[in-house]
Amino acid sequence: MKAICLYFQVHQPLRLRRYRFFEIGNDHYYYDDYTNESITQKIAKECYLPANAILLNLIQSLKGKFKLSFSITGLALDQFEHYAPEVIESFQMLAATGYVEFLAETYSHSLASLNNKDEFAAQVQTHSQRIEKLFGQKPKIFRNTELIYSDHIGEMIAKLGYEGILAGGARQLVESNKPNYLYSNFINPNLRVMVKNKRLSDAITSRFSDKNGLTAEKFTKLLNKGNQNGNIVNIFLDYEIFNENQTKNTSMLNFFTELPKVILSNTEFEFATFSEIVKNQEPIGAINMPQPVSWNKKEDNLSAWQGNDLQKEASRKLYILRNSVLRVDNDHINMDWKFLQSSDHFYYMSNNFFTDGDIHNCCSPYNSPYDAFINYMNILSDFKNRLTELNMHKAEAIPGYEYQKV
């Protein structure tokens, strides 16, 4: 018996507004509400809602034979709540079937795992609580931002009580022909590691670059052909593949409408959730990954988020503020703190924008990484000023409280 795990990631960046330096100290609102609202609503209508409807239909008609997993970032959930609450309802309907697993993430889709251990733990827990509240299940499996994985991150996750973690299909991680096994963490063998099958995942993502289009039958052939070794195939996808554009959208939906039935009738694969894999299978060994790696296609490293000096500087300046944020403990500050950590802000500062501009230009609201950096640092300067001020008030208000400069 072989298992196929189908998993979708759902995230919506919370875009910052154009924040000029002369607003520092004068205006403390940082978000581009108009863009965030219109994009969220558009994608909800064109992607999340129709895709959810189809998946729900499949789950119901295949009566327990079709299962899948989702991870939804806190930033996406926040925006759905504000701008498209019907998306949350439709995910709740999927959850109610009992055949959909929701994974843990960092709340802010952040890079906290690389920058601050305590912040990382706090964010993972906040996110899991939110998932439990919305979907009635406590996540057991963790998925880090951009599938960033290292032995150390795995160890932290094991300590937080999770049973498994997802990892990208990096070449450094496993030999390319061996993603189809269950692994364990190098430091804590109780934690299971599940690795993305890059070849098959990419086949779906780029299926329209295939001239004749990838049909469910063709995909099934690929599945049968290259995967005799091992017993799990992990298909990790971005949920927005359903949203590539209007015409393709419907054909992607058609593809998924067909796929489960064809797989079930033409292969020995069965659909499973990650929790079931962790429960029913034994790992074949430990993955040794001392350095963090991601899914990033070119180098599988972290260059897209923490590669250049701009990105490193911005994260350093951000995470240095954490103690101050905790000390002040103000609702607005906490909210901004959460939103400013999103990896998207750092992604926009990436050198990749210089090299393969085409892919990135479509996603970045900025003209260049420099532009992204300037805007972010202006906001961070204002945020820091507020912290300093609030800290001083606090110091005055509490006798004997020692004010520490950030």
Add this chain to the structure above:
Amino acid sequence: MFGWEFPPHISGGLGTACYGLTKGMSKINDLDIVFVVPKAYGDEDQNNMELLGANNTKVSQIPKNIEEFRRKHIYLEVNAMLIPYNDPEKRYTFFSDDFIDNQNLFDVDEKGKIKFTGLYGDKLIEEIYKYAYVASVISQENEHDVIHAHDWLAYPAGIAAKEVSGKPLVIHVHATDFDRSGGKVNPTVFDIEKRGMDAADQIITVSNLTRQIVIEKYGQNPNKVTTVYNAVEPITKKERKDVKKDSNEKIVTFLGRITLQKGPEYFIEAAKLVLQKNNNVRFVMAGSGDMLEKMIDRVAQLGISDKFHFPGFLKGSEVFEMLHKSDVYVMPSVSEPFGISPLEAMQSDVPTIITNQSGVSEILTHAAKFDYWDVHALADAIYGIVTYDTLPKMFKKNGRVEVDNLKWENSALNVYDVYIKAIENKQFVF
């Protein structure tokens, strides 16, 4: 090649570009260049080509040809002060007094040579046509395969040469009057430009921005217009030498003609915004031009004169000294066909801000860019560079690599390709 100026006697970017290009072209084996300027001084670098001055060319057939020549070229006289591409800083003092107006023949000295000033005076149009006439003589006496004319002042010369030798004409557009005038085009100049382009077998533009203008405003066939970007001469170690800064105040520099085209007023408005937030910055507007006084007034009005300086027109080494002292270089041009100066700033390790309305922005990634009217964006970029330390470091590191890869040799090869095209597809105009 016909061009109006050649180093060291230059007033701006045109001469620099001609020099760099001919130097790059000298690396191409089967290419010999004769460069004709209105006035050769004798101290020009002639390692890469032969430089002929129109003032040193003996014109022997004057009486025979001049009438016909004049019939062919409508003789233009204008009273308006013309502002060519390289409006020299001291244009008010230069003018040709050798030329005697209202006579039928050009004035020839005792050796049969026409006198030229080679400068930009109020007799400019007359000089252009004198130059064109001599060009026809030169093209008769020097064997050649292609005629290459740089900018509108040399177009009539190019046309005249083509009429004599029948060789293909390549027009090199370093700027158009649309850039110089901010839309208020001088009909005389436009006419000369249009005739040059119409007569050309191939047109080279210095950016796609200019290419678009040539196609749309001058009605040229896109197939004969090719963009060849300018480059920059590598600078010597000495020029790169660090100048010690006197204080830790940050210096933001504008360097160029203070004219409408260069957008000086946007620089001043942005300075005001930056100074409201950060008092540790000084602004310098070096150069002169017809808007200088207005700009000084505006700075005073805004009350920032103590932080804003006008050192006047800088020459030679002063330019590099100024760049070395600068922490940010800004080129706020409203319309800049190319713009070599940002490249020079980047060579000197100065973070650079340019407008999207400049040709050079098409090839630079490691410069901050803004739309010239968006003063807030400019102010934000200046503030970012002087405030967040990582930013200038990144700009310097990446910018240097980027400009070091812009070589005149590559531009020269592209020009060579255009020559081949011109020879293959020569238009028959006669």
